[in-house]
Amino acid sequence: MLLLRASSTPFAYAKVDKMDAEEARHLRAQYLIHKVLEEKSPAARSRPPVLARVKARIGVRLKKMRLAVRSVRVRACRTLQRHLRSLRRLIALGGQGSRSGEPAGSPS
Numbered sequence: 555m556l557l558l559r560a561s562s563t564p565f566a567y568a569k570v571d572k573m574d575a576e577e578a579r580h581l582r583a584q585y586l587i588h589k590v591l592e593e594k595s596p597a598a599r600s601r602p603p604v605l606a607r608v609k610a611r612i613g614v615r616l617k618k619m620r621l622a623v624r625s626v627r628v629r630a631c632r633t634l635q636r637h638l639r640s641l642r643r644l645i646a647l648g649g650q651g652s653r654s655g656e657p658a659g660s661p662s
Contacts, residue, residue, distance in 0.1 A: 573581075
């Protein structure tokens with residue numbers, strides 16, 4: 555009972571008049587008409603099949619190209635790291651390195 559009474563607050567609940575059957579049918583009809591008009595026609599919704607196939611092919615080719623570029627890049631980075639590692643070892647040893655002509659156990 556407290557909710558139906560007018561209140562001093564601006565967002566208070568108020569009693570709503572009931573809608574008669576004819577007005578309800580009219581609103582429902584308007585809603586259904588609006589809903590039907592909003593729907594897209596089936597011809598506009600579906601893409602032409604040729605265009606869809608071309609787009610799919612382009613997508614597959616782009617994906618393959620991305621994967622190929624990535625693998626080439628990874629290989630190049632690994633090769634560069636390997637070369638830099640061997641260069642670092644060469645510099646760290648100061649050019650002395652192991653002598654391949656002498657046996658491992660012989661004194662020098």
